[in-house]
Amino acid sequence: MPKGTIGVTTNNIFPVIKKFLYSDHEIFLRELVSNAIDATQKLKTLQGAGEFKGSTEDLKVNIAVDKEAGTLTVSDSGIGMTAEEIDKYINQIAFSGAEEFLEKYKDNANAIIGHFGLGFYSAFMVAKKVEIRTLSWQEGAKAVHWSCDGSPEFEMEDCDKAERGTDIILTLDDDEKEFLETARIEGLLKKYCRFLPVPIIFGKEQEWKDGKYQDTDKDKVINDVEPLWSRMPADLKDEDYLKFYHAIEPMQDDPLFWIHLNVDYPFTLTGILYFPKIKNNLDIRKDRIQLYCNQVYVTDSVEGVVPDWLMLLQGVIDSPDIPLNVSRSYLQSDRAVKKISTYITKKVAARLEEIAKNQPEEFEKKWNDIKIFIEYGMLSDEKFCDSGLKFALLENTDGKYFKIEDYRKLIEGEQKDKDGNLICLYATDKEGQYAYIKAATDKGYDVLLMNGELDVPFVSMLEQKLDKENSGASREQNRASSSSAEAQPTEAVGNMRFVRVDSDVLDNLIRKEGENKPQFTMEQQELAQTLFKSQIPPVEKAEFMVTFAAMSPEDQPVVITQSEYMRRMKDMARFQPGMSFYGEMPDMYSLVLNTKHPLIQKVVEQAEQSLAAELKPVDEEITATQNVVKAIRDLDKDNKGVPEDKKQELENNQKQLEELRHKKEGIITAYGAGESRVHQLIDIALLSNRMLKGEGLERFLKRSVGLLK
Secondary structure, eight states: OOEEEOBOSSSOSHHHHHHHHGGGTTHHHHHHHHHHHHHHHHHHHHHHTTSOOSOOTTOOEEEEEETTTTEEEEEEOSOOOOHHHHHHHTSBOOOSOHHHHHHHHTTOHHHHHHHHTOTGGGGGGTEEEEEEEEEOSSTTOOOEEEEEOSSSEEEEEEOOOOSSEEEEEEEEOGGGGGGGOHHHHHHHHHHHSTTOSSOEEEEEEEEEETTEEEEEEEEEEOSOSSOGGGSOGGGOOHHHHHHHHHHHSTTOOOOSEEEEEEEOSSSOEEEEEEEOOOOSSOOOOSOSEEEEETTEEEESOOTTTSOGGGGGOEEEEEOTTSOTTOOHHHHHHOHHHHHHHHHHHHHHHHHHHHHHHHOHHHHHHHHHHHHHHHHHHHHHOHHHHHHHHHHOEEEBTTSOEEEHHHHHHHHTTTSBOTTSOEEEEEESOTTTTHHHHHHHHHTTOOEEEOOSTTHHHHHHHHHHHHHHHHHHHHHHHHHHHHTOTTOOOOOOOOOEEEEETTSSOHHHHSOOTTOOOOSSOHHHHHHHHHHHHTTOOOOTTEEEEEEEEOOOTTSOSEEEEEOHHHHHHHHHTTTOGGGHHHHHSOEEEEEEEETTSHHHHHHHHHHHHHHHHHHHHHHHHHHHHHHHHHHHHTTOSSSSOSOHHHHHHHHHHHHHHHHHHHHHHHHHHHHHHTOHHHHHHHHHHHHHTTOOOHHHHHHHHHHHHHHHO
């Protein structure tokens, strides 16, 4: 019996293999089956070249487990090997040196196989003994038996084997007995070998008989030898794509769209990517897309191949240009992989643009399902964003959809402010902001509905993008004007701004020429501010200021608004950790009094009349004290400060002034406490914004009943 030592430059390579590949030890099955597939495919190649005259109709790979013997066998009917080929391909492993090998690949387990073609030797991760029984396709070849117990020594001898091909027999280690379990092996075969191009047989099909499942005579084929992505799109129907989707994603709703990838230059790539129905919560899983290499499953961690924002897609990608068994870090640095990533992005953008153009009604129907995906992509990828501006849709509160440029044209007649800015009004809650929406639409304005999870950063991104476009348009207009002696001055292209419909009163949101000023005097405004602010009930994490606006008498008497800037900053804090301090700040609201509303005018006038006698002496004292303070400050002629002998007098009068103002506020507050109309007006405004709760709501209801008596 011939014996020998495997040609390696370290005394024992197998412990190294076990140590550095242990975390991925299940891939041994993929490697052995892949080798078996290669052997069968090579036989087809020889047949095509006219060298092999036999039949290749019944080529297959068989996997079998024998629990009693503790063995797992992978058999193929491929080209087989001669003794010389075993010596060349199995016995000679050329390493540059153990030290260099360990140092270079100590943190990169997958690259050991990928770089050195050690697929066969992955068997030693799980086996204490590996045997090869093989018969070459070559005429007159003798069958060979090779065995190795995990040391560099091997044994090789002739054996009896009637059928062409190779059997790899693994006697499993005691701590690897899981690979003798039928369910475990079937799961691995479906994971790694589901779409290999040669039938893979594992056991027999079963049927229910005599109260239990029993084997039939029919082989159980694990794989689909001609997966959908390897076929031409022209040969496929929608039902084919849907059937394949449900095979790889069982228990899922039908996908929205799909993209069939098929490119052969400058790299080879096939695959099918599906747009699943995406929920409103941004659930980005990392295992939605499976990566294959010549139909051999590689990984479902495709971060290096597919940009993060495309991880929302589902499906498969197959490319022989991606090295098998490479680690994720290697994927990210590989040039071919970067090209593939760029290609997929372009293909997705092109497909979406095609659907939006050729099937606009279908695209609109599915917009809300893919909106979060497209917005995420536009926020994440500059190039995709440029494409997305052509097909992304805006929805208004009437349920109508518009491309961005079409919407700009729709509103530019009515919603341009005095500075030429185009104001896009939007709501985030159609029901909760109904009063604000109606006020806007009654005035002829259009209101968008922006209630998506990513709409806040998306709106900010749109403003920046569209501002850049407008700036470029302005420059082009200026150049065109200056190039013509008779050219007329061109109108400046204004910016496009998005403001929430409840962030201010309408006249302030879209300011026109000759805007109305509040109808109250400064004294009336001061009185009204104290009167209303003092009666606003506590609202958790909220602060209010009282402002005035001369709205229509038919508008609400009191409305609550929230600054667009501050609210947007607080919303952005959810997406950008560096802005978290905004999230800690209280919400800032304005309680806006409509100075043209008869009820507000009546409340303020009656307060003036009721408090006139009580406030008059206080106001007179305030005026007198203010005059003293002003006179003392006027003594500072050269900005060196008031004279020393006047500092104490100034301090005393300033303190007195503060006390008088506090006294005045106390008088107005006490009056307001008994004014049910003030409370009712405030509570109605709070209620319309869903901010009146608990005890405050109970008081409002009781007061409302009382007012009906």
